[in-house]
Amino acid sequence: MNYFRRMQTNGKVKLVATDLDGTFLKNDQTISQKNLESLHLMGENGITRVAATGRNLQKTREVISSNIPFDYIVFSSGAGVFDWRTGELLYSQNIPAETVNGLSEYLIRNQWSFHLFKPVPENHYCWYFRSKNVTPEFEQYFKFHNSFAEPFPDCTAVNSEACQFLVIMPNDIAIFEQLKENICRTFPDLKIVRTSSPLHTPYIWMEIFHEDVSKGNGVKFICEKEQINPACTMGIGNDYNDLELLEFTRFSYLVENSPEELKRRFSVTKSNEENAFSVSVSIHL
Structure with missing residues (x-):
């Protein structure tokens, strides 16, 4: 300052x-x-x-x-x-590839559905992973963006920088805080932001960025x-x-x-x- x-x-x-x-x-x-x-x-x-x-x-x-x-x-x-x-x-400011791969593997292993947005400025394109615990809001979001989305690779690694992760979860702050704590403990170079659903539905959106964003x-x-x-x-x-x-x-x-x-x-x-x-x-x- x-x-x-x-x-x-x-x-x-x-x-x-x-x-x-x-x-x-x-x-x-x-x-x-x-x-x-x-x-x-x-x-x-x-x-x-x-x-x-x-x-x-x-x-x-x-x-x-x-x-x-x-x-x-x-x-x-x-x-x-x-x-x-x-x-x-x-x-x-994008998330480094090593962190992208590590967090992707963690979310997939724990069956969290997510969208992963490509590096700025092409971050209107994304990969997606649909878990067995997928929420209706995930499907609604996917419906709006499927023309810009491609499935997450089977190898569970994209080997690329990325702008952000988006995880949509039920409106339970305890679930949000627990996942946030687990991610921050393992990936200290990330920032987790809570946002209200722009679709005006009872879901919490967890947005995950580089720590400086x-x-x-x-x-x-x-x-x-x-x-x-x-x-x-x-x-x-x-x-x-x-x-x-x-x-x-x-x-x-x-x-x-x-x-x-x-x-x-x-x-x-x-x-x-x-x-x-x-x-x-x-x-x-």
Whole structure:
């Protein structure tokens, strides 16, 4: 943080980072007129605009067209940083092949179904393993993504870096915590993130990344590039995978539609259906 302490700041917000689904986007995945107007106003005021999302780059493009005035996209929960203006991939962090092979073998041996996403930026493609304990949500996810998926090799090794693992499990936090503990004990170079099901079903999604991956680290990378002090940043999100982003930014907001257990940690603003992004940004313009 010494680098940032040397920076001068007048206290004004110079960077805003927002989650997409359930935060910036409405429930139908469209952008409200007020949120769009706020993006343009931020640009006029010289504020760096960042979308920080769990979506991969291809799925981000499905909801954010090229004319939407973001400056940067932190995608796949921080596994990659993309310059939205120039189309340049600026940063990526994948899981090393040795760890990929080791964790794949562990999950298969313990009959955990999973998707394994290929290295950034091609991480909309994936391998999948279907165990005898497969959940209905796994099958639903597979149905949506089967054109980009291929079966996990019979040799139980892909011998490749990978962006992330996705394990879908019943909504039982004890099961989640036990699997997390077992994985972290054996693979200390990994980070495990809990996310709510975007399908709005009673399942927990366990996302497994390289230990350095987070939305917060992605935004930190942009701050260093743009020489912006974290004291001049604002973040807004709605779920567990936004926590490190909101811990990094100086002014941090959770939308009203966030899990109740998170709301006591940050300021709560309107819901995503009530222009939460625009309402929060207006405080700092």
